[in-house]
Amino acid sequence: MCRDRFSVxxxxxxxxxxxxxMFGSLGTRLLSAADGGSRITTxxxxxxxxxxxNPYGIVVVPATVGNLTQGHILVSNFNDSNNLQGTGTTIxxxxxxxxxxxxxxxxxxSLPGPCTGGVGLTTALAVLKTGWVVVGSLxxxxxxxxxxxxxxLLVLSSSGQVVETFYGSLINGPWDMTALDQGQSATLxxxxxxxxxxxxxxxxxxxxxxxxxxxxxxxxxxxxxxxSMTVIGSGFPERTDPAALVIGPTGVGLSGSTLYVADSLxxxxxxxxxxxxxxxxxxxxxxxxxxxxxxxxxxxTVNPSGNILTTNGGNGLLVVTTPAxxxxxxxxxxxxxxxxxxGALFGLVVSGTGLYYVxxxxxxxxxxx
Numbered sequence: 001m002c003r004d005r006f007s008v009x010x011x012x013x014x015x016x017x018x019x020x021x022m023f024g025s026l027g028t029r030l031l032s033a034a035d036g037g038s039r040i041t042t043x044x045x046x047x048x049x050x051x052x053x054n055p056y057g058i059v060v061v062p063a064t065v066g067n068l069t070q071g072h073i074l075v076s077n078f079n080d081s082n083n084l085q086g087t088g089t090t091i092x093x094x095x096x097x098x099x100x101x102x103x104x105x106x107x108x109x110s111l112p113g114p115c116t117g118g119v120g121l122t123t124a125l126a127v128l129k130t131g132w133v134v135v136g137s138l139x140x141x142x143x144x145x146x147x148x149x150x151x152x153l154l155v156l157s158s159s160g161q162v163v164e165t166f167y168g169s170l171i172n173g174p175w176d177m178t179a180l181d182q183g184q185s186a187t188l189x190x191x192x193x194x195x196x197x198x199x200x201x202x203x204x205x206x207x208x209x210x211x212x213x214x215x216x217x218x219x220x221x222x223x224x225x226x227x228s229m230t231v232i233g234s235g236f237p238e239r240t241d242p243a244a245l246v247i248g249p250t251g252v253g254l255s256g257s258t259l260y261v262a263d264s265l266x267x268x269x270x271x272x273x274x275x276x277x278x279x280x281x282x283x284x285x286x287x288x289x290x291x292x293x294x295x296x297x298x299x300x301t302v303n304p305s306g307n308i309l310t311t312n313g314g315n316g317l318l319v320v321t322t323p324a325x326x327x328x329x330x331x332x333x334x335x336x337x338x339x340x341x342x343g344a345l346f347g348l349v350v351s352g353t354g355l356y357y358v359x360x361x362x363x364x365x366x367x368x369x
Contacts, residue, residue: 038368038369040333040367040369041366041369042362042364042365043096043098043356043364043365043366044098044364045100046077046100046358046363047077047363048077048090048105049102050080050089050090050105051081052081052088053077053079053081053083053088053363054083054085054088055075055076055077055078055346055347055358055359055363056076056088056123056358057074057075057121057122057123057124057125057135057136058073058347058349058356058357059074059127060072060351060356061073061093062127063129065130066131066158066159067093067103069093071096071351072093072095073093073094073095073096073349073351073356073365074093074125074127074133075092075094075365076088076122076125076135077091077092077121078122079143083143084142085143085245086120086138086143086147086148086245087120087139087140087143088119088120089105089106089119089121090102090104090105091103091121091125091133091156094365104133104161104162106119106121106154106162108139111162112162112163113152113164114167115139115151115152115154116149116151116152116167117137117140117141117147117149117151118151119139119154120137120138120139121135121136121137122135122136122138122175123136123177123250123298124136124176124177124191125177125347126177126178126179126188127179128179128181128217129183130183130217131158132155132157132158132186132224133157133158134153134154134155134177134179134188135153135154136151136152136153136174136175136176136190137151137152137153137154138151138173138193138194138246139151140245143245145198145240145241145246148173148194148197148198148240149194150167150171151167151173151174151194152165152166152171153166153167153174153190155224157223163223164224166226170211170229170231171192171211172194172209173193173195173197173246174190174191174192175190175191175192175193175246175248175249175250176190176251176262177189177190177191178253178254180254180276183217184216184217184219185217186214186215186217187212187214187215187276188212188213189210189212189232189252189259189275190211190213190252191210191211191233191236191248191249191250191261192209192210192248193208193246193248193249194238194246195207195208195209197238197239197248198240202239202240202241204237204239205239206236206237206238206284207238208235208237208238208248209234209236209249209281210233210234210261210272211229212228212229212275213229214226214228214229230278232272232278232280232281232282233249233259233272233281233283233284234281234283234284235281236248236261236263236270237263237266238265239265244313244343247264247296249262249263249264249270250262250297250299251298251301251311251347253302253308254275254302255302255306255323257273257274257276257277258272258273258274259272260272260288261285261300262298262299263284263285263297264298267294267295267296267297268288268290268291268294269287269289269310269321270284270285270287270288271287273286288308288321289325289326292327293312293317293319293327293330294310294312294319294327295313295317296313297310297311297312297319298313298345298346299345299348299357301349301350304350306323307322307323307328308320308321308323309350311345311346311348311357312341313344313345313346314341314342315339315340315342316333316335316340316344317330317333317341318332318348318355318368331368333345333357333366333368334359334362336361343361344360344361344362345357345358345359345360346358351367353367353369354367354369355367355369356368
């Protein structure tokens with residue numbers, strides 16, 4: 001395994017109210033789980049016909065457009081059938097019932113624009129209400145960090161075709177992502193883990209970044225256009241790893257105007273204030289919580305009550321943290337391997353029925369309730 005909404009006005013208030021009605025019960029489910037009421041259900045294998053493995057990114061489709069169906073789950077795969085990291089090319093579509101189909105299989109030789117190094121799909125995955133899908137690529141040629149290259153962000157249509165690529169100096173190993181979707185505009189927040197990492201040759205370099213990308217969504221079906229890009233976080237520790245390819249800032253989640261970041265190497269959750277409007281870097285943010293139950297936090301999301309949910313790459317635990325920094329609950333989502341749960345978890349997302357997450361140890365999509 002490689003370790004791998006905010007808008008003003010009545011529109012935002014109505015969306016928030018609907019979200020709370022749909023998703024607000026997750027906090028209750030998590031509390032009841034502490035009393036033995038939890039349940040983990042395997043929804044489906046994430047392995048497509050070409051044999052790609054190591055599921056990373058996960059997102060719930062917000063609206064039915066083209067080949068996208070509201071409520072289905074998209075999952076990106078990082079490894080190919082030979083289990084080489086940074087060579088996975090598929091995004092699969094999984095219905096809540098478990099039915100799987102391939103949404104996209106991306107051919108690096110026929111991209112419409114540059115993607116430095118090719119295709120190796122990461123946890124950076126977002127789906128917009130207008131049907132555009134954005135996924136990160138951190139590619140290798142042989143599955144090792146020595147051949148890792150900057151990659152890009154790939155933009156796909158609702159039919160699963162790559163229509164454009166975003167690339168350049170501010171996009172260097174895009175690793176995870178969250179999106180603020182406002183219809184005719186969208187803001188992506190993503191982490192980079194290759195700034196000086198390969199040159200560091202296994203040593204920690206404090207050059208990981210968090211970038212905000214503002215997109216304009218034209219009417220008439222034209223692809224999104226970049227309006228601006230701003231580095232809002234910097235100085236996060238990152239390094240290459242023989243088993244994990246690269247370790248660095250990973251999961252990101254937006255709550256109000258605060259962006260939370262899973263700082264994997266520091267075993268902490270960082271907060272970047274005013275992430276939507278700030279014009280400069282907040283450095284490596286302020287520490288919300290560190291240590292205790294955190295053990296290589298990778299995936300991160302925020303539930304509607306504001307609690308921060310993280311998955312540990314080191315021991316298979318889900319950790320619940322309040323915005324004030326109190327780690328209130330933990331739940332074992334995977335206990336396989338040695339030590340138990342090591343290397344199994346990555347992406348996660350809150351839904352109306354619970355918490356969907358990918359389990360890299362078994363190449364499956366699971367639901368925690």
